[in-house]
Each structure stands twice: as C-alpha cells, then as structure tokens.
Amino acid sequence: MNALSLWDRYTSNLLRYDDLGFTLDISRMRFADGFFETLRPKAEKAFAEMQALEAGAIANPDENRMVGHYWLRTPSLAPSKEMCNVIEETKADIGLFAAAVHSGGVSAPGGKKFTDVLVVGIGGSALGPQFIADALGSAADTMQIHFLDNTDPDGFDRLFDQLSDRLCTTLVVVISKSGGTKETRNGMLETEAAFAERGLDFARHAVAITGEGSELDQVAIQNGWLKRFPMWDWVGGRTSVMSAVGLLPMALQGLDIDAFLAGASAMDAKTRVPDPRANAAMVLALMWYYATNGRGEKDMVVLPYKDRLVLFSRNICSSW
Numbered sequence: 001m002n003a004l005s006l007w008d009r010y011t012s013n014l015l016r017y018d019d020l021g022f023t024l025d026i027s028r029m030r031f032a033d034g035f036f037e038t039l040r041p042k043a044e045k046a047f048a049e050m051q052a053l054e055a056g057a058i059a060n061p062d063e064n065r066m067v068g069h070y071w072l073r074t075p076s077l078a079p080s081k082e083m084c085n086v087i088e089e090t091k092a093d094i095g096l097f098a099a100a101v102h103s104g105g106v107s108a109p110g111g112k113k114f115t116d117v118l119v120v121g122i123g124g125s126a127l128g129p130q131f132i133a134d135a136l137g138s139a140a141d142t143m144q145i146h147f148l149d150n151t152d153p154d155g156f157d158r159l160f161d162q163l164s165d166r167l168c169t170t171l172v173v174v175i176s177k178s179g180g181t182k183e184t185r186n187g188m189l190e191t192e193a194a195f196a197e198r199g200l201d202f203a204r205h206a207v208a209i210t211g212e213g214s215e216l217d218q219v220a221i222q223n224g225w226l227k228r229f230p231m232w233d234w235v236g237g238r239t240s241v242m243s244a245v246g247l248l249p250m251a252l253q254g255l256d257i258d259a260f261l262a263g264a265s266a267m268d269a270k271t272r273v274p275d276p277r278a279n280a281a282m283v284l285a286l287m288w289y290y291a292t293n294g295r296g297e298k299d300m301v302v303l304p305y306k307d308r309l310v311l312f313s314r315n316i317c318s319s320w
Contacts (some may be wrong), residue, residue: 006262010025010027013025013278014026014027015133015280015283016111017280019266020263020266022267024280024284026283026287031285031287031290035286035290036276036277039276039286039289042289043276043282044274045281050272051272053066053067053070053191054070054071055291056068056078056080063233066234067234068234068243069234069239071083071087072087072090072235072243073262073265073268073291074265074268075087076206086230090229090243091257091261092246093229094229094247094251095251095257097227097248097251098252101114101171102143102254106227108168108170108204108205109168110168111206113169114143114169114170114171114205115143115166116144116163116169117143117144117146117172117173117252117253118148118159118163118167118171118173118191119145119146119147119148119175119249120147120149120172120173120187120188120191121149121175121176121184122150122184123237123238124236124237124238124241125175125176125177125209126149129145129147129241129245129246129249129250130147131312132241132246132249132255132260133145133249133253134310135309135311136250136255136260140254141254141255142252142253142255143252143254144171145218145252146159146163148187148190150183150187151183151186153190156187156191156194160191160194167198168198170190170205170284171205172202172205172206172207173248173249173252174206174209175208175209175210175249176186176209176214177211177213177231177240178210178215179211179216179217179218180214184216185216188216200206202223203223203224206223207227207229207248208225208227208228208229209229209244210228211230211231212230222225229244229248230244231243243258243262247261288300
C-alpha cells in the first residue's frame with residue numbers, strides 16, 4: 001500500500017473524541033473495507049445486551065446478580081432510587097471521612113494526624129487502587145500510600161521496616177468483598193501483629209471496605225474499627241475501582257474523586273453511542289474479533305509506553 005493509500009486509510013479510520021483528548025488509530029489492522037458493515041448485526045446485539053445490563057438485567061443467573069459498576073460514575077442510571085442514593089451517600093461519606101483524616105478530626109491515638117495509608121487487599125481489591133496511586137499520584141499527595149497485596153513474609157517485613165516510626169500514624173484500609181479472602185486476612189493479621197509489637201492499638205488505625213455482614217464486617221464491628229464502607233454484590237472485584245475500593249484510597253491520597261468519576265462518566269457516554277464506527281469500545285472489540293478470527297485464536301499483550309500505566313496494562317490483560 002503506497003503512502004497516499006495509507007494516509008487515506010488512516011484518516012478514514014481515525015476515531016477522535018476531541019473534548020476528551022482521546023484518539024484511536026486502527027488503520028494498520030488489515031480488515032477489509034466492508035468489515036464493519038458485515039459485523040453490524042453482532043454489534044447491534046452487543047449494544048442491546050449492554051443496554052439491558054445497565055438497566056439492571058441479571059448478568060449472573062446462578063447468583064441472581066446484576067452488574068452495576070457503570071452506575072458508580074453515573075448514579076442516576078441505577079435501576080432504583082435506593083441504589084442511586086446509596087452510591088451517592090457512600091461517595092459523600094468517603095469525602096467527609098477523608099477530609100476529617102486530613103484535618104486531624106479523625107486522628108491516630110495521641111491526637112497525631114495520620115501521615116500514611118496502608119491498603120491491604122488482593123486482586124481487584126488492590127490492583128485498581130495501586131494503578132490509580134501510580135498513575136495519578138505525585139510528591140504533593142496529602143498522604144503517602146502503600147500496599148500489601150501478597151502473602152510474602154519478606155514483603156510484609158520490608159514494608160513495616162519502611163514505615164518504621166510512621167506506623168503509629170498509619171491508617172490501614174482492609175479490603176475484601178466477601179470478608180473471607182485468606183490472602184487479605186493474612187495481610188490483616190500480620191499488620192495487626194506489627195502494630196501490637198510496637199504497642200499500638202490496631203483497631204484505632206483500621207478501616208474496612210467489605211460486604212455488609214461479612215466476616216470482615218463482623219471483625220470491624222466487634223473490635224470497634226474507625227470506619228466501615230460498603231462493597232455491593234453487583235460490583236465485581238475487577239471493576240470495583242470506582243466504588244469505595246478505589247475512591248477511599250484516592251481521597252485519602254488527596255486525589256480528586258469527583259473529577260475521576262466525571263471523566264469515567266464522560267467516556268461512558270461516548271461508548272454507548274450505537275454506531276460501531278463512532279464507539280471506541282466497540283471499535284476495539286471488533287478489532288480484537290478480527291485479529292482472533294472471532295474465536296480467540298491469539299493472545300493479546302498490552303504494552304504501555306508510559307511507566308505510570310504499567311499497572312493499567314496488567315489490569316486490562318488480567319481482565320481478558
């Protein structure tokens with residue numbers, strides 16, 4: 001293909017959202033000219049199914065669960081007023097709690113301000129918050145953030161040694177939807193032991209993000225933890241970054257959770273347009289369909305050319 005033909009293919013297949021600063025170039029994929037039209041019926045079926053999901057259709061018949069992480073960034077789309085309210089109330093509660101921590105209204109024993117946040121979780125309960133911390137964090141963050149997302153004893157010790165004298169001003173956020181995830185429980189117990197070893201009352205440093213009535217929820221209630229935030233059964237772990245799972249660490253770190261949610265909501269609106277050529281999510285899905293002959297014949301590797309997006313590529317690949 002000569003330079004002029006390549007240029008024409010590039011300009012005719014370039015998708016831009018100028019208002020969001022987003023560009024998608026698929027011109028080097030070797031699909032035929034009629035490819036999009038051929039797959040239009042499949043695309044329209046996907047659009048209809050997506051619309052049903054967002055309206056509250058049951059996505060997991062075995063557990064009778066909806067899939068509603070979309071509502072986290074646009075609560076007005078939730079299928080009931082009650083769900084809309086609980087999403088908005090939780091976000092407001094997160095903002096108030098983070099502000100109280102930053103001001104010293106919620107403080108470490110002895111009245112000292114919390115300086116650090118330690119997030120204990122695994123899988124979606126850790127990767128999402130880690131990605132946000134790496135992608136958006138800076139030296140100007142209000143609090144320093146750390147993660148225990150493995151069961152490596154040496155990793156535990158290294159982090160506790162790193163925190164050292166700041167452990168007494170470290171707020172611990174334990175995240176487990178079911179409350180029974182063993183890796184997270186191990187991290188919590190090791191953290192509790194590290195606090196006890198230094199004569200610190202772990203409960204006065206601890207916050208839970210978990211399902212109502214879960215094992216972790218009961219531990220937090222029984223031991224008088226500082227705060228509990230909800231995880232809902234209609235939000236999967238891999239898509240929980242816009243729930244308290246991601247928003248609380250973000251808010252404590254000092255990042256703008258309202259702007260974060262607004263950006264996601266704006267992209268949602270773009271990727272609900274029922275036109276396969278104007279919808280970036282559908283374009284990417286169709287390119288993946290093309291590349292794998294519709295049967296997943298190849299693996300996909302996402303290569304980030306920006307260090308801050310390394311965890312983003314890990315999240316994307318693990319979701320696939």
